[in-house]
């Protein structure tokens with residue numbers, strides 16, 4: 187059996203202390219295989235984003251462990267974590283997080299700039315990513331001047347530009363109308379099928395979830411089966 | 418992120434909120450402008466003193482006088498083979514025991530002393546040119562190697578038998594010359610009354626026209642042969658002993674002597690009962706006072722800069738606040754805390770650089786304009802004085818100091834940015 191690219195082992199996450207303490211995740215285990223597309227589904231506040239942040243090594247679990255290709259991520263140094271997030275992961279957050287007053291191209295090439303890629307190479311790869319999302323003509327526009335659907339495509343271009351092995355997408359279609367949402371979904375699944383990128387989608391939309399290879403249902407910080415019973 | 422990208426981002430970010438940046442830069446500008454101007458005044462005055470020092474006398478001489486008798490145990494005893502002369506250093510009317518010819522040899526015997534010249538007090542009655550109006554004269558300057566601040570001509574040369582004199586600018590018109598350069602080469606006549614009441618005249622050639630300096634604005638300067646001739650003429654009728662009694666003598670030493678060697682010479686002279694003062698000693702006190710005043714003024718400017726530093730803290734804290742999400746995003750995408758710190762520090766340093774560079778340029782422009790106004794007004798009596806002068810070294814120091822203050826101010830917001838938790842930042846509304 188192949189080593190999962192990412193795995194959670196009985197992960198718990200609580201926020202706050204004492205009376206204000208809140209357990210967002212109460213013991214979640216999950217294996218994510220290389221190249222699969224998986225959806226994390228649940229109601230608002232169920233802990234989906236929290237789980238995604240833990241898997242993306244953006245946060246540390248209170249107890250339990252997250253494994254990256256079989257290695258305990260808690261034992262990795264800050265430098266390795268930063269490099270992993272910079273080069274192995276691509277992020278589509280719940281909000282766009284585009285830098286205002288900055289060109290579309292500069293927004294897209296941010297991960298490359300952080301990686302220290304040279305200007306010319308950055309431009310080439312940034313334009314390539316924008317072309318894949320049919321936004322090459324908007325490269326010089328201000329990121330904030332685009333429509334919602336265009337912004338979401340810019341965000342996806344930014345997630346792809348460093349050619350990651352895993353893409354995390356938190357509600358990638360949440361802010362979009364049905365037609366635009368369908369286009370964005372198509373782009374993501376196409377990437378997964380053609381390049382073998384691992385796709386982790388967080389959503390409360392069951393239709394989107396049905397298009398992934400596998401769905402994990404979360405309720406009140408626990409994994410449940412589809413019917414809502416504790417799995 | 419590569420170093421160049423960091424600098425480019427930092428510079429770009431400074432201009433994102435233009436009004437705020439301009440206001441902060443303005444605060445630094447005021448401090449840097451003041452600092453540059455006050456240190457410019459220090460540079461200008463000290464530079465002027467340095468050129469004036471070379472016109473007062475060369476750096477290889479010291480004036481030697483007899484150490485005053487200690488009179489705290491009652492009056493000094495009279496010694497029959499000594500004589501008194503009017504003191505040149507103590508209050509008017511005071512007399513000191515004269516230095517006599519024999520004692521000149523003692524002084525010359527001190528190691529390090531290359532030659533000894535008695536200071537001859539010459540007082541001709543008048544100077545005239547071509548039978549015109551006669552004017553009173555006074556002489557100043559140290560014998561041997563005097564360098565004047567010249568408007569025309571050259572310094573009177575030592576070691577020649579010719580009588581040479583330099584006159585101040587104000588005598589040029591009075592004596593009837595058409596211009597400074599017209600006076601050079603002309604012969605003037607000095608009238609001298611000797612001790613027997615007889616009058617003689619002595620001719621001398623004008624070799625130079627001197628600009629007034631901080632000292633001796635209206636004194637003439639004679640070379641050694643003219644000095645000697647005038648002294649001999651006025652001393653007719655004096656006994657040799659009287660003629661060869663001097664209130665002070667000038668001692669020459671090797672101009673390449675170190676300060677330590679000079680103080681050894683002074684110590685040896687002290688042991689013989691003489692006080693020695695170099696030109697540097699005389700000017701030193703003046704410079705110390707100027708430096709102290711400039712230091713106080715600089716202190717005020719630094720206070721202004723520290724206040725401006727708080728402006729930087731404020732500006733960057735607001736900037737960090739505004740860019741919380743951007744910082745979170747960059748950290749999520751793998752930017753290390755150190756780099757985030759560097760980015761904001763660079764921004765602070767750049768703001769500091771902008772403010773100080775503009776401030777220094779402003780100060781140079783203002784200083785130059787002010788010098789022009791002062792040279793024609795308040796300071797017109799002191800030609801050659803630029804009150805405000807700028808040296809590259811202090812200017813560079815000012816810019817570096819301001820950039821360091823800015824860096825220090827920037828550490829507070831930069832640390833806050835560097836420590837930001839990416840998740841918290843991304844949740845921030």
Ligand SMILES: Nc1ncnc2c1ncn2[C@@H]1O[C@H](COP(=O)(O)OP(=O)(O)OP(=O)(O)O)[C@@H](O)[C@H]1O
Nearest residue numbers: 201202208210229230231232233234235236237390
């Ligand atoms: N920093 C925090 N401090 C306290 N509670 C938090 C914090 N972050 C998240 N929570 C809580 O943890 C729970 C899970 O949050 P999470 O963002 O994972 O929900 P979600 O499933 O992504 O919801 P949504 O679909 O609305 O995005 C929520 O009840 C939330 O209030």
Ligand SMILES: [Mg+2]
Nearest residue numbers: 234235280356
């Ligand atoms: Mg969420």
